[in-house]
Amino acid sequence: MTRLRDYNRSLIGQPGSRQQIETPALVVDLDALQTNIDGMQAFATAGGFNIRPHGKTHKCAEIARRQMAAGAVGVCAAKLGEAEVFAAGGVGQVLLTSPVVAPGRISRLLDLAAAHPDIITVADDPENVAALNAAALSRGVILNLLVDVDAGFHRFGTESPAAACALAQQIADAPALRLRGVQGYAGDVQHIANFEERRIESEKRIRMLGAARDAIRAAGLECDIVTGGGTGTHAIDPALGILTDVQVGSYIFSDVQYDHVELRATDNHPFRNALFVYTRVVSARHDGFATTDAGSKGFSTEDYPPQIVAGVPSGSVYSIFGDEFGKVTLPDPAARLPLNSLIECVIPHCDPTLNLYDDLYIVSGDKLVDIWAIEGRGGAG
Amino acid sequence: MTRLRDYNRSLIGQPGSRQQIETPALVVDLDALQTNIDGMQAFATAGGFNIRPHGKTHKCAEIARRQMAAGAVGVCAAKLGEAEVFAAGGVGQVLLTSPVVAPGRISRLLDLAAAHPDIITVADDPENVAALNAAALSRGVILNLLVDVDAGFHRFGTESPAAACALAQQIADAPALRLRGVQGYAGDVQHIANFEERRIESEKRIRMLGAARDAIRAAGLECDIVTGGGTGTHAIDPALGILTDVQVGSYIFSDVQYDHVELRATDNHPFRNALFVYTRVVSARHDGFATTDAGSKGFSTEDYPPQIVAGVPSGSVYSIFGDEFGKVTLPDPAARLPLNSLIECVIPHCDPTLNLYDDLYIVSGDKLVDIWAIEGRGGAG
Numbered sequence: 001m002t003r004l005r006d007y008n009r010s011l012i013g014q015p016g017s018r019q020q021i022e023t024p025a026l027v028v029d030l031d032a033l034q035t036n037i038d039g040m041q042a043f044a045t046a047g048g049f050n051i052r053p054h055g056k057t058h059k060c061a062e063i064a065r066r067q068m069a070a071g072a073v074g075v076c077a078a079k080l081g082e083a084e085v086f087a088a089g090g091v092g093q094v095l096l097t098s099p100v101v102a103p104g105r106i107s108r109l110l111d112l113a114a115a116h117p118d119i120i121t122v123a124d125d126p127e128n129v130a131a132l133n134a135a136a137l138s139r140g141v142i143l144n145l146l147v148d149v150d151a152g153f154h155r156f157g158t159e160s161p162a163a164a165c166a167l168a169q170q171i172a173d174a175p176a177l178r179l180r181g182v183q184g185y186a187g188d189v190q191h192i193a194n195f196e197e198r199r200i201e202s203e204k205r206i207r208m209l210g211a212a213r214d215a216i217r218a219a220g221l222e223c224d225i226v227t228g229g230g231t232g233t234h235a236i237d238p239a240l241g242i243l244t245d246v247q248v249g250s251y252i253f254s255d256v257q258y259d260h261v262e263l264r265a266t267d268n269h270p271f272r273n274a275l276f277v278y279t280r281v282v283s284a285r286h287d288g289f290a291t292t293d294a295g296s297k298g299f300s301t302e303d304y305p306p307q308i309v310a311g312v313p314s315g316s317v318y319s320i321f322g323d324e325f326g327k328v329t330l331p332d333p334a335a336r337l338p339l340n341s342l343i344e345c346v347i348p349h350c351d352p353t354l355n356l357y358d359d360l361y362i363v364s365g366d367k368l369v370d371i372w373a374i375e376g377r378g379g380a381g
Numbered sequence: 382m383t384r385l386r387d388y389n390r391s392l393i394g395q396p397g398s399r400q401q402i403e404t405p406a407l408v409v410d411l412d413a414l415q416t417n418i419d420g421m422q423a424f425a426t427a428g429g430f431n432i433r434p435h436g437k438t439h440k441c442a443e444i445a446r447r448q449m450a451a452g453a454v455g456v457c458a459a460k461l462g463e464a465e466v467f468a469a470g471g472v473g474q475v476l477l478t479s480p481v482v483a484p485g486r487i488s489r490l491l492d493l494a495a496a497h498p499d500i501i502t503v504a505d506d507p508e509n510v511a512a513l514n515a516a517a518l519s520r521g522v523i524l525n526l527l528v529d530v531d532a533g534f535h536r537f538g539t540e541s542p543a544a545a546c547a548l549a550q551q552i553a554d555a556p557a558l559r560l561r562g563v564q565g566y567a568g569d570v571q572h573i574a575n576f577e578e579r580r581i582e583s584e585k586r587i588r589m590l591g592a593a594r595d596a597i598r599a600a601g602l603e604c605d606i607v608t609g610g611g612t613g614t615h616a617i618d619p620a621l622g623i624l625t626d627v628q629v630g631s632y633i634f635s636d637v638q639y640d641h642v643e644l645r646a647t648d649n650h651p652f653r654n655a656l657f658v659y660t661r662v663v664s665a666r667h668d669g670f671a672t673t674d675a676g677s678k679g680f681s682t683e684d685y686p687p688q689i690v691a692g693v694p695s696g697s698v699y700s701i702f703g704d705e706f707g708k709v710t711l712p713d714p715a716a717r718l719p720l721n722s723l724i725e726c727v728i729p730h731c732d733p734t735l736n737l738y739d740d741l742y743i744v745s746g747d748k749l750v751d752i753w754a755i756e757g758r759g760g761a762g
Contacts, residue, residue: 003465004759007485022485056705078705084384098674098705101663101721104388104403124664127720155672155702156664187703282482283505283537291536293479296681297736321536322568323732324437324459324479339508340482351704355678355737358759378385378739 005359009371017368019342023280024294026357027344028372030364032274033252034066039270040234040251041070049238052095052227054249055082057351059376060360061089063252068093074118076247080105082376083119084112089375092116095227097183097247098156099123099148106132110139120144120225122183124157129170129177136176144180145171146225149212151184151205161215168216168223181225182216184209185247190232195262202233203240210242231271235264255350256304273346277306277353278361279326281341288333292318292326292343299326299345300352306345312337318345386740390752398749400723404661405675407738408725409753411745413655414633415447420651421615421632422451430619433476433608435630436463438732440757441741442470444633449474455499457628461486463757464500465493470756473497476608478564478628479537480504480529487513491520501525501606503564505538510551510558517557525561526552527606530593532565532586542596549597549604562606563597565590566628571613576643583614584621591623612652616645636731637685654727658687658734659742660707662722669714673699673707673724680707680726681733687726693718699726 004022011017021027044051053067056078064075064086074093077083083094092115100109100121113119113136123129123145136143147164150157158164164182171179186205192198209226216223229237229246237243250258253275262268279294299306299320306318308328315331328343330336347353354360355377362370385403392398402408425432434448437459445456445467455474458464464475473496481490481502494500494517504510504526517524528545531538539545545563552560567586573579590607597604610618610627618624631639634656643649660675680687680701687699689709696712709724711717728734735741736758743751 003489004462007489020485022483081385099663102403102661103721104401108384108388124666125720150666154667155706155708157666159666280483282480285505285531285538285540286535296683296733300677302677323736325536327536339506340484352677355704 005371008361008368011368012370013367016366018363018366021278021361021368023278023342024298025278025361026354026359027276027278027361027363029272029274029276030362030369032272033063036251036254036271036274037066037070040248041072043234043270044246045071047238049243050245051248052076052245053252054078054097054230054247055086055376057249057252058354059085059374060372061085061091061375062372064091065089073245079376080108081378084108085375087112087116087119093118094120095146096121097185099125099128100132101128106135110135110141110143113143114139114141117142118144120146120180122146122148123167123171124148126167126170129167129174133174133176142176142178144178146181146183146227147171147212147216149182149184149209151186151208151228153186153188155187157184158212161211164212165215165219168221169219172221179222181223181227181244182209182212184212184228185230186228190230191257191261192232193261195265198232199236202229202236206237206240206242210240213242231258232261232263250350253350256307256346256348273309275347275350275354276309277345277347279343279345281328281337281339281343282325284336284339287336289327289329290337290341291321292328293324295322295325296320297323298356299347300349300356302349304348306347309344309346311341311343386752389742389749392749393751394748397747399744399747402659402742402749404659404723405679406659406742407735407740408657408659408742408744410653410655410657411743411750413653414444417632417635417652417655418447418451421629422453424615424651425627426452428619430624431626432629433457433626434633435459435478435611435628436467436757438630438633438735440466440735440755441753442466442472442756443753445472446470454626460757461489462759465489466756468493468497468500474499475501476527477502478566480506480509481513482509487516491516491522491524494524495520495522498523499525501527501561503527503529504548504552505529507548507551510548510555514555514557523557523559525559527562527564527608528552528593528597530563530565530590532567532589532609534567534569536568538565539593542592545593546596546600549602550600553602560603562604562608562625563590563593565593565609566611567609571611572638572642573613574642576646579613580617583610583617587618587621587623591621594623612639613642613644631731634731637688637727637729654690656728656731656735657690658726658728660724660726662709662718662720662724663706665717665720668717670708670710671718671722672702673709674705676703676706677701678704678737680728681730681737683730685729687729690725690727692722692724
């Protein structure tokens with residue numbers, strides 16, 4: 001897609017260029033992005049907690065740098081490829097939040113840890129801990145590890161405080177590993193829409209982390225880091241005094257899913273929509289609807305359709321019209337849209353939509369001001 | 382994701398390397414792929430029709446070259462970026478099957494047409510035809526055009542034989558445009574599972590193309606190409622004697638969706654599954670299920686879940702466990718899978734799943750034999 005990127009690059013800095021971006025394009029409102037970065041950091045600072053923003057949402061080194069510059073204690077990566085990208089981009093304080101198991105991947109992880117000693121990863125299995133230690137030992141690298149604790153989501157994690165403590169002991173005893181603490185993530189809690197229901201459920205889950213921490217400390221082992229949570233519970237979890245940092249991710253862009261969540265007890269929607277798909281009308285042969293150039297290869301579409309925020313009459317509805325194309329249904333069944341009309345949509349779910357694109361087109365005011373590569377994308381990592 | 386690619390590249394040609402590919406990876410069985418290419422071409426040759434395979438399915442120049450080498454009359458592209466990739470890869474006989482509307486995109490199209498005079502595209506709107514002619518005229522390029530005919534899908538296309546004829550006349554009268562014929566695509570027909578129901582519906586749609594062709598010819602205009610159809614109707618449409626070529630796409634890989642379609646009246650499933658996602662177990666802390674490394678960023682999941690074909694006990698079921706992770710539920714609720722177990726899945730729908738990855742890992746027998754870039758991917762184009 002080099003030619004699309006090159007074409008759009010020629011628009012940078014030109015007055016009115018925000019409206020001229022070739023589509024489909026993933027567009028970031030720079031002012032909204034920075035407002036979200038600064039707003040979350042200010043909330044954390046005021047609340048006396050740290051944030052360790054999750055980079056799986058943006059996969060972009062420039063955004064990781066901005067999160068660190070604002071005061072984050074580190075960033076998270078879901079996949080090794082994201083961690084490599086952030087470290088190469090100058091952010092070595094990366095927590096890789098899923099276990100590294102395959103031999104080839106362990107080898108890449110050790111390359112990374114050798115160059116960036118602050119890299120931390122997680123484990124939930126004695127066999128994996130033994131493999132990590134053996135590999136790190138043979139490379140002469142010390143690897144920072146957290147014990148992953150199952151906080152009720154059952155995707156990863158030791159299943160009890162005793163199991164967490166046993167794994168912590170194995171890590172502490174391993175000459176090439178350094179025990180740093182525990183992690184637990186309850187992804188199923190983040191999107192409970194009602195604040196009070198989410199609070200009750202999240203507190204149960206965070207207390208599981210607390211119990212694991214207490215068992216580890218009771219064994220005389222280090223547990224300096226207790227990390228978990230996310231955007232959906234950032235205003236809930238810190239009050240328990242268990243987490244040392246919160247893994248906020250989606251706040252950076254917000255999306256239609258989070259627009260349906262009451263994020264705080266008051267000031268329910270503190271973050272601005274900062275990420276948009278721009279799409280254009282490519283056919284308008286019928287009254288009442290038009291065909292656009294972004295379909296299921298341009299939007300992730302679980303749960304909600306894309307939400308149109310500009311470019312068409314209020315009340316217009318977006319739907320998917322195949323892999324490459326979308327459909328805009330107009331409120332007036334006799335109306336037609338002009339060809340090439342620019343339509344701006346908030347995306348249903350930021351993480352998997354961003355994963356579809358190679359580039360972020362950065363806009364401010366009426367201008368395209370920059371293009372940032374989504375270096376960490378690729379379905380793999 | 383350079384490091385993943387580099388790691389896997391080091392495996393090429395090694396015995397047993399098929400089982401060592403780092404995951405999640407999109408894997409092509411080369412023998413199945415070539416069997417599908419040759420089998421479709423042989424069926425077309427025996428039936429006396431041409432094929433113009435749709436490259437939106439694979440977005441890969443190497444596969445386009447193989448389709449041409451087997452005897453295709455050209456390839457299709459859904460987006461301009463795909464057309465650019467195929468032309469750069471030596472296949473200039475590209476039909477771009479959707480209208481090119483935005484000025485920047487028209488400019489790129491003319492760059493392409495200037496270098497590759499066989500490029501053809503489509504139009505369904507007088508305003509667009511005028512814009513294409515003006516731009517081509519100022520560039521001194523002749524642009525080949527088909528009239529897009531709405532074959533009942535309503536996504537694109539002139540709405541009647543009279544409208545098709547009027548647009549054909551406008552194209553024929555435009556000094557920088559060359560009228561070549563008509564195109565129509567009924568995407569909603571391709572996946573009707575029952576052969577006879579699909580035949581009845583597709584014949585109605587193809588006759589709409591015939592009516593447009595007849596109207597254009599009655600006006601004394603050229604209509605040498607009549608193109609449409611797809612894998613789902615390749616054994617139906619040619620019998621009507623209307624299409625000059627069929628835009629078969631998914632046959633190249635087949636997928637779970639097409640495994641549910643009776644493709645021919647006899648020999649219902651003539652194509653082999655050639656495209657797989659390989660994923661590995663990254664956590665196995667519970668009896669009865671395990672967590673893998675491919676979720677909704679690794680599979681498109683409309684309609685059907687991924688279908689496991691190797692690596693786990695028969696009866697195991699794959700489901701999505703978040704954006705980055707999958708879940709394999711075992712038939713024995715007391716069983717566990719070993720960490721790092723390799724699991725091979727047929728994908729639900731090949732086009733949008735392929736769009737998630739940057740590379741195709743090509744396997745033959747027990748070896749990884751090559752890596753082909755998916756040059757045309759990128760959500761955009």
